[in-house]
Amino acid sequence: MTELLTAAQMRAIEQAAIESGEVTGLELMERAGRGVVEAVFEEWPELAETSHRAVVLCGPGNNGGDGFVVARLLKEWGWDVEVFLYGDPARLPSDARVNYERWAALGEVLPLSAAPSAMTETDLLVDALFGTGLGRGLSDEFQDVWDSHLDCIADGVAIVAVDIASGVCADSGKEIGIYAFVAELEVSFHRLKQGHVLGDRMGRAIVKDIGINTWQHHGSQTCEPVTLVCIEESSLFKTPFDHKYDHGHALILSGGAGKTGAARLAARASLRIGAGLVTLGVPGAAQMEVAGQITALMLRRVEDGDGLASVLEDERLNAVCLGPGLGAERARELVPMAVRAEHTPYIVLDADALTAFAEEPEALFGMLHEGCVLTPHGGEFARLFPDIAEKLKAVPTKGPAYSKVDATREAAARAGCVVLFKGPDTVIADPDGRCIINSAQYERAAPWLATAGSGDVLAGFITGLLARGVAPMQAAETAAWLHVECARSFGPGLIAEDLPEELPKVFRDLGL
Ligand SMILES: NC(=O)C1=CN([C@@H]2O[C@H](COP(=O)(O)OP(=O)(O)OC[C@H]3O[C@@H](n4cnc5c(N)ncnc54)[C@H](O)[C@@H]3O)[C@@H](O)[C@H]2O)[C@@H](O)CC1
Numbered sequence: 001m002t003e004l005l006t007a008a009q010m011r012a013i014e015q016a017a018i019e020s021g022e023v024t025g026l027e028l029m030e031r032a033g034r035g036v037v038e039a040v041f042e043e044w045p046e047l048a049e050t051s052h053r054a055v056v057l058c059g060p061g062n063n064g065g066d067g068f069v070v071a072r073l074l075k076e077w078g079w080d081v082e083v084f085l086y087g088d089p090a091r092l093p094s095d096a097r098v099n100y101e102r103w104a105a106l107g108e109v110l111p112l113s114a115a116p117s118a119m120t121e122t123d124l125l126v127d128a129l130f131g132t133g134l135g136r137g138l139s140d141e142f143q144d145v146w147d148s149h150l151d152c153i154a155d156g157v158a159i160v161a162v163d164i165a166s167g168v169c170a171d172s173g174k175e176i177g178i179y180a181f182v183a184e185l186e187v188s189f190h191r192l193k194q195g196h197v198l199g200d201r202m203g204r205a206i207v208k209d210i211g212i213n214t215w216q217h218h219g220s221q222t223c224e225p226v227t228l229v230c231i232e233e234s235s236l237f238k239t240p241f242d243h244k245y246d247h248g249h250a251l252i253l254s255g256g257a258g259k260t261g262a263a264r265l266a267a268r269a270s271l272r273i274g275a276g277l278v279t280l281g282v283p284g285a286a287q288m289e290v291a292g293q294i295t296a297l298m299l300r301r302v303e304d305g306d307g308l309a310s311v312l313e314d315e316r317l318n319a320v321c322l323g324p325g326l327g328a329e330r331a332r333e334l335v336p337m338a339v340r341a342e343h344t345p346y347i348v349l350d351a352d353a354l355t356a357f358a359e360e361p362e363a364l365f366g367m368l369h370e371g372c373v374l375t376p377h378g379g380e381f382a383r384l385f386p387d388i389a390e391k392l393k394a395v396p397t398k399g400p401a402y403s404k405v406d407a408t409r410e411a412a413a414r415a416g417c418v419v420l421f422k423g424p425d426t427v428i429a430d431p432d433g434r435c436i437i438n439s440a441q442y443e444r445a446a447p448w449l450a451t452a453g454s455g456d457v458l459a460g461f462i463t464g465l466l467a468r469g470v471a472p473m474q475a476a477e478t479a480a481w482l483h484v485e486c487a488r489s490f491g492p493g494l495i496a497e498d499l500p501e502e503l504p505k506v507f508r509d510l511g512l
């Protein structure tokens, strides 16, 4: 399980490690600096071959302290290293101060204002200005250095950020202020921070171990760390003795004639992910259209709320999906019937089933129960949770900033059910505070998912897993993970129809 930490959680963990007496802050700083140098040589092996030039920008806190360690280690490798400090050396925290002194025995420390001219002729730029202690945006004092770092990017200079790019909030991934740096490589310590996988992050973030092992759950953490999705393959198996009804029966409600494609996509996705049976609930006027397009899927006429209620008397129908192509009016009529159905434990609400309640989200939340899953994209999220979306959208002026994790947790608590907030950084939260991120970034980038109908397929995947008896939180995270795997497996040219068809290959690769 890959944990992602906030700055406060990381501080608490470090503090507990230091207070336990088994490691000192100075040792951690040395390991952090060593980790950065190792990561640089792994990322750019050509830099390890001979000595090169480095510019190290150090800030006024421990991030700067790591920078002094990096400078010293590179110097020991025979590099030509220039170090620039923002702030007064006398005010550095003690460990950073020790490393400042150690560096000062080897070379000069110039003020940050002198850095731009050196940055025109370097092979490596080390950004050790601010890490988890970023408290506000970088002031205009940083403008020249920031401009020069853009020139470095244009010139192809290797840029490594110590912990996280300076100016980026470690909790939210948001840029605080206007002078946020960009780095090709970010080297985090002990664990990635939430900010490494939230938002539109550039570059690549990796973790270097700094030897904190036993203390990770100590400290004054207010809630459990967020984790990256970790799927349990066992929830996807079918045993040789299973009957189709052992894997549930999903009902996907369709919109009217000419609007049935989205529900058909979701239904096919439910079937492919292993629901035993999948039925499309279709209004009479669309029956012919749908009947001509399906084979293994089944079809039931669902004209209105009463029609749905009578279909749902069948206790074998255990998961219902409403939203894709449903239409707002039909959604307003069918959603209350579905969520109140006595025998239907699981409901997925997507697309129109969310937008239909934009005027009265509280009425929707009042009906929901713990078997429900909401799957909004950014627009739908803002319609249902306008105040939360406002907070998330606000341009932060200080850190730590309100994050997509905070927003999704707040939404789940308000809705009283699992909320999956889509994006390349899909955040899934349970009302109990558990929170998981499915990151489609760095080596898991799946930009081909930005195609019409891919969200319908995701809703279908979740519904299928719920039908199979997977609990809502796990169904949402497993579906989100498989969705990205299907996109990555298919690759460029992907359209939504391809996602369910790629699932058998992904399953085979998982060894199912
Ligand atoms: N504490 C530890 O034991 C370890 C810390 N590590 C490093 O320490 C970093 C965290 O250190 P700190 O907590 O000292 O935080 P930082 O070094 O990120 O920055 C904090 C300092 O910057 C100032 N500051 C914040 N925002 C500013 C702004 N916009 N303009 C000007 N000044 C600003 C603060 O007043 C404070 O002096 C981590 O990111 C990591 O790089 C690593 O060495 C691993 C061990």
Ligand SMILES: Nc1ncnc2c1ncn2[C@@H]1O[C@H](COP(=O)(O)OP(=O)(O)O)[C@@H](O)[C@H]1O
Binding pocket: 351, 377, 422, 423, 424, 426, 440, 445, 446, 447, 448, 449, 450, 451, 452, 453, 454, 455, 456, 457, 458, 483
């Ligand atoms: N650039 C991207 N990288 C990774 N995933 C993406 C990207 N763009 C969209 N997605 C994913 O694709 C899906 C799109 O869903 P949605 O916006 O509801 O589309 P639609 O309504 O067309 O079905 C979501 O699961 C989202 O997380």
Ligand SMILES: [K+]
Binding pocket: 063, 127, 128, 129, 130, 131, 161, 162, 163, 164, 165, 166
């Ligand atoms: K940094």
